Amino acid sequence: MSATPVAIRHLHTAADGFEADFQRVLHWSAETDSAIETRVAEIIADVRARGDAAVLAYTARFDGVHAETVAALELGPAELQAAFDAITPAQRGALQAAAARVRAYHERQRDACGLSWQYRDADGTLLGQKVTPLDRVGIYVPGGKAAYPSSVLMNAIPAQVAGVGEIVMVVPTPRGERNALVLAAAHVAGAHRVFTVGGAQAVAALAYGTATIPRVDKITGPGNAYVAAAKRRVFGQVGIDMIAGPSEILVLADGTTPADWVAMDLFSQAEHDELAQSILLCPDAAYIAQVQSAIDRLLPAMPRRDVIRASLEGRGALILTKNMEEACAISNRIAPEHLEVSSRDPHRWEPLLRHAGAIFLGAYTSESLGDYCAGPNHVLPTSGTARFSSPLGVYDFQKRSSLIEVSEAGANFLGPIAAELAYGEGLQAHAQAAEMRLKR
CATH class of the missing domain: 3.40.50.1980 (Nitrogenase molybdenum iron protein domain)
Structure with a gap:
């Protein structure tokens, strides 16, 4: 088994050129061949x-x-x-x-x-949703x-x-x-x-x-x-439901979780395929070094180590941030599929997180539990679409119909409004359909 260190990118938000390097990490073409x-x-x-x-x-x-x-x-x-x-x-x-x-x-x-x-x-007009x-x-x-x-x-x-x-x-x-x-x-x-x-x-x-x-x-x-x-x-x-891209995990860490745990969580998505993405955001440089060491030590024993290595080296990153607030802001830009808040006080940071498919709070909440048995759905938006999309759920298997029952009084009140707008749009039949129901 190879003990060659994993050449995963190390980025620093304070470094010159960070933005360009960060965009290269995020880039993935969703265009189908x-x-x-x-x-x-x-x-x-x-x-x-x-x-x-x-x-x-x-x-x-x-x-x-x-x-x-x-x-x-x-x-x-x-x-x-x-x-x-x-x-x-x-x-x-x-x-x-x-x-x-x-x-x-x-x-x-x-x-x-x-x-x-x-x-x-x-x-007396009835309005509703079915x-x-x-x-x-x-x-x-x-x-x-x-x-x-x-x-x-x-x-x-x-x-x-x-x-x-x-x-x-x-x-x-x-x-x-x-x-x-x-x-x-x-x-x-x-x-x-x-x-x-x-x-x-x-x-x-x-x-x-x-x-x-x-x-x-x-x-x-x-x-x-x-x-x-x-x-x-x-x-x-x-x-x-959605057009899904490669699987993703983003770990926000404050340095209090055992480094081996975080390394294995990064592996958990990297083992899916070579295009999967695993990113760590952390304000503690020494802790990032510990995670790198854990990656190098644990990888040789993984059955899918070649896939994990290719994923980490191709699309992974360990990013040093100024603080946890900046880490949360960068997370919102990424809008990851899976977001782990591996912190002693995850509820301090959760209100700052707006975009993610699923948010896993605390050191004991591994993403893999969400994949199998925690309860919430594991079909999640990828490739930044968590900015506007949601996990698969009951609502994806339902539809909504509007209910409208206008009373006689309601027709007299709403009719002139509808007619005025309809004439403005040049739709005379619309207008007259409303006017026919007015009390004369």
């Missing part, structure tokens, strides 16, 4: 035209799974139950415990924000390099809590290898239908429907560049 875009467009068009036949052809070509019908690629409840029964008791217990916490959190979220309401104003769940959603669960049962829980449970009528899960099974933990998670989370189909063809099938795979109203869940490009292309035909 044009060849991928072209191929995805062809796949979507083919699935839209040939339906099941195209899905079967691409599943055979890309996953090496050959089937006579798409129906043969659907896993029924008995198979999900069998997968649940086949995993170890420890795995069953972990899945059920994580699912219970995720469900409890999203039930509170539903009760807090997912309520219909209405009121009547002085003239909240209803989506009829059918598709959740994409990655397969291939790794299996993600946690993604099943985080996508299916809030949909279930929201009251979605049907949850259709798609998951690729390269070479026919089915991950029992993923299928057990589908059983625990309440997925209604599961198809062993992946890639752009799965996204297209969900968006447009085939003879076997039903058309959905919204698609959520992460995937590779082909899946992301397909989601971007079908948006408008269906809703999507």
Whole structure:
């Protein structure tokens, strides 16, 4: 195992050229390769035209799974139950415990924000909001390099809590290898239908429907560049959650947390892939040196050490700040996916933090707990989009309809206002529709 020190960037906010160096750290191109875009467009068009036949052809070509019908690629409840029964008791217990916490959190979220309401104003006009769940959603669960049962829980449970009528899960099974933990998670989370189909063809099938795979109203869940490009292309035909970029962690540290803990937290995102980003902001130069030493000492024992090294050296940074206030200000500029406040008094700094997908408070709150079992959703905005986006939640599986019931008195009050504005816009039918209801 190599003991070569990790050449992660060290920056200092007081140094000349910091801003240019900082921008280089943040730079990541979200542009999809044009060849991928072209191929995805062809796949979507083919699935839209040939339906099941195209899905079967691409599943055979890309996953090496050959089937006579798409129906043969659907896993029924008995198979999900069998997968649940086949995993170890420890795995069953972990899945059920994580699912219970995720469900409890999203039930509170539903009760807090997912309520219909209405009121009547002085003239008797009723105004309000009606909240209803989506009829059918598709959740994409990655397969291939790794299996993600946690993604099943985080996508299916809030949909279930929201009251979605049907949850259709798609998951690729390269070479026919089915991950029992993923299928057990589908059983625990309440997925209604599961198809062993992946890639752009799965996204297209969900968006447009085939003879076997039903058309959905919204698609959520992460995937590779082909899946992301397909989601971007079908948006408008269906809703999507987000176009996710590489995973990110930002640690704000005051120097009181063991350096090994912070080093491992930086690893926890760096091990996802070479483009993942891990950044430390800290006002203590000696502590930053301790974290660097911990990185160098701990890395050789990590199974994914080559990926971690590439991530840290390519996109990571250890940044010395003037103080914690400046660290918080820089954090707001980054708007990270995961933000750890590794401080003795995290609640002192939390009010200063405006932009983050999820905020983890205190030394004992590792980001990995949020990934699996803390309760809040781990599907989070990346690439600075936390400035205007939110974690996946119950609200993503609901829609809102306005309620309006105008009384006779209300029509007499509102009619002249509407007519005046409508005439100003040159829309006479609008104006006359309002005026016809006025008392003469």
